[in-house]
Amino acid sequence: MNIHATLAASLHCQQTASPDRWEATFRQMVLFDLAADMELGFFLSYYRNFAIPGIAAPLYTNAEIQQRPVKRSYDTAIVIYELIANGLDSDRGQAMVELLNRVHRNVPGSKDDFLYVLLTLLVVPIRWVQKHGWRQPTTAELAAASRFFIELGDRMNITSVPTSYADAEGFFDRYEAANVAPSAEGQHLMDATVQVFQSRLPVPLRPLAKRLISNMLDDDRLTSSLGLPRAGSISRAALKRGLELRNAITRRRSLKTQAHFTPGEAGSSLYPNGYSLDQIGPVNVPRSPVLAGNELP
Template identity: 75%
Template sequence: MSIHTSLAASLRRQLSASPDDWEATFRSMVLFDLAADMELGFFLSYYRNFAIPSIASTLHANGEIQQRPMKRSYDTAIVIYELIANGLDSDRGRDMIALLNRVHRNVPGSKDDFLYVLLTLLVVPIRWSRRHAWRQPTPAELAAASRFFTELGSRMNIDGMPETYADAEQFFDRYEAAHVAPSIEGQHLMDATIQVFQSRLPRPLRAFAGQIISVMLDDGRLVSALGLPRATWLSRTTLKGGLAIRNATRRRRPLEQKPHFTPGKAVSSLYPNGYSLGQIGPINVPHSPAARNNELP
């Protein structure tokens, strides 16, 4: 199979995917076809919560992000990737959903607050991929992503999930229009978390971490709420050019054979030798015995 046939075959599979195969379709999207861009989208979705004063106040009062910003950031990503890679009803998936429910059991917030937090993980990565990925998400992928988060929301007792991706975008935009605003708590959370992004950048770029995030967010209202520096024409042009070169290169390579995420394997310097599910999550939230012992062979 040639390089171009490989990419074309992948696209055909994702275009013609059955609605019944929503979990496999979304898994392929996140771990193979659009892996790098979906990861960046998940990363950006994490910051948006800090721009909602009520949510930022709750997160700030908890103290977990300020005290362990790297662990909180990577654990949040691990949970969502565990769910995608293994499936919502797998043993590891059920352990991660149980952890999410324990973590959020006594968290204050309105129904719309919880719905918004969940929908950041749907809307933000897809919007980023639509604007910047090497190809557009397919209609089947949009439907599969929406179904995945609807099912996750049901398992987390979050009611009112939009029926379609378009409905999710409408709720998301209405909520942000009504609630995005600066807050001291949100800016403290942003200041604590930006070091995680800096650690992933080449050393010469670390001083520009805030401006790089601003360019990626591409939303002046959000940038102001988070206390980030304004993006410049040069930084926007650099990002656009860099992504264009990356995408041109990507289209000339075969689809990756290894998934973007492998459960239990090493993750940055936080879990250099891999992790067990019992290590994931806030240190003051107990895990089930199954999660403490749930290690991959």
């Protein structure tokens, strides 16, 4: 449970957090202080992989996303939130790391491809918060987030993970400049996944799902590669105004005392009664004994 009574108290703690408490600092950032924006950032990071032909091709060949887009999307989010909420070295955290390693064991790709996928989860949410969040991330939060993904990368045998957020951004931008391009596979994956975003929108807005994603990605080369409509200046301005209004309201509210994510708890139509860890992950990958017995008591 969050121990900070107010937004101001939590911000002070996040500003002065010890580097040794990097997991707690990142957890506070993701599950409480900047929860809504970090969740949306994780969501957007998922799409960016489809704009890299070398990554989109094996994802398309695997067919898990096309056949079970809702499960793949929710399970991807659950894995990262399980790691953040419980800690990388907790029993549940170790089970999720094992799942990640098993799922990616035979996936083709270069060292830089795997590093890019890891860093989308760091850079994309942080950049969204910096541009649209109700407050800026603190220096301690940037360091804690970077340390989290350095440690996760180490456990996944991903080498040469940048040691600072600035270096992570540098790699991310260089990789995208060299690799973002249209592909039929990437556009098929995007089309299959849009329905997940649509399901979270009010019914009148669902036909606008692709345009809304374009506005949030705010990158013409990326949206063109994904086969999405180009965002217009009016819709961009409307999104900006809507987020500014939301932020003004957020600053006047008390800090939530309930975490944004509770391990194993019901939270979607996919797992209406909650989930156990052995339910998470692709159905076409053999289950591992390490996942058995990791349900919440």
